[in-house]
Amino acid sequence: MAFRGPGVWLWRWRRNPLKRRADVTDAWIGLASWVLAVLAGTLVGLVVARSVDQGLAEQRATWQPVVARVTVKAPPVGTVQARSGVRDDTVQTTVRWTAADGSVHTGQVRVGAGSPVGTPVTVWSDPRGRLVTEPATASQARLRATLTGVLAGLNAAAVPLLVGHLLRRRLQRRAIDRWDTEWARLGPLWGHTTN
Numbered sequence: 395m396a397f398r399g400p401g402v403w404l405w406r407w408r409r410n411p412l413k414r415r416a417d418v419t420d421a422w423i424g425l426a427s428w429v430l431a432v433l434a435g436t437l438v439g440l441v442v443a444r445s446v447d448q449g450l451a452e453q454r455a456t457w458q459p460v461v462a463r464v465t466v467k468a469p470p471v472g473t474v475q476a477r478s479g480v481r482d483d484t485v486q487t488t489v490r491w492t493a494a495d496g497s498v499h500t501g502q503v504r505v506g507a508g509s510p511v512g513t514p515v516t517v518w519s520d521p522r523g524r525l526v527t528e529p530a531t532a533s534q535a536r537l538r539a540t541l542t543g544v545l546a547g548l549n550a551a552a553v554p555l556l557v558g559h560l561l562r563r564r565l566q567r568r569a570i571d572r573w574d575t576e577w578a579r580l581g582p583l584w585g586h587t588t589n
Contacts, residue, residue, distance in 0.1 A: 416569045420562055427558025431551040439547025443539045450535035457529045460519045462491035465500065468509040483507050489515055493523030501525040 468487040484504040492498055503525065505515050520526050530538060 414569070416565055420565055423558050423561050423565070427554045427561075430554035430558075434554055435547040435551030438550035439543040442546035443543025446542045447535055447539035450530050450538065451532075453526075453529040454532070454535070456521050457518050457526050458494070459516050459528075460491045460493070462489035462501075462503070462515050462517045464488070464505055464509050464511055464513040464515060465490050467511050468505050468507055470508045489517065491517060491519065493519060494521070495523070497523055499523045499525075 464487055466488045468485045483506060485507050486502050486504050487509070488500055489503050489505070490498060490500045499519070501517070501524075503515060503517055505513065509515075518526050518528050
């Protein structure tokens with residue numbers, strides 16, 4: 395690779411009699427698309443990460459553990475293994491619990507195989523009394539929010555880069571078409587070609 399001096403890096407902004415308007419436009423489109431990509435990616439990433447973190451914090455604050463009771467005897471281990479072929483000591487069965495407002499709810503949860511009717515099981519419930527999964531811990535929530543923010547930021551940054559790339563391709567295509575037109579007009583004036 396040849397050495398590039400300091401003036402070569404910004405060649406599209408240097409004074410040059412051979413520089414075309416398309417070169418300057420191309421340079422500004424490239425610069426603008428990168429600046430917009432960085433700004434959009436950062437802004438969207440931060441907003442999405444904050445939103446996810448707040449949503450998960452709200453879940454931690456409102457979802458509560460509730461003691462439910464098994465209402466249907468869970469099948470024994472042998473029955474579960476025979477059906478799925480995978481060793482698992484839990485099975486899905488029906489449980490009943492009372493929500494904070496006093497309403498009674500039922501739902502399907504996984505319990506130990508062979509659990510008799512009346513076995514207490516801890517389940518998580520939202521304020522409406524619906525079954526939910528255990529909320530994410532604070533560290534899990536930070537990780538999820540960070541990863542989601544990074545992915546959203548990368549996707550947002552890709553949009554200006556893609557638009558800039560498409561604009562630059564169109565600009566280059568137009569420049570090539572102009573060269574073809576000029577060559578078709580001026581090429582024959584330069585003399586005869588050998589055949």
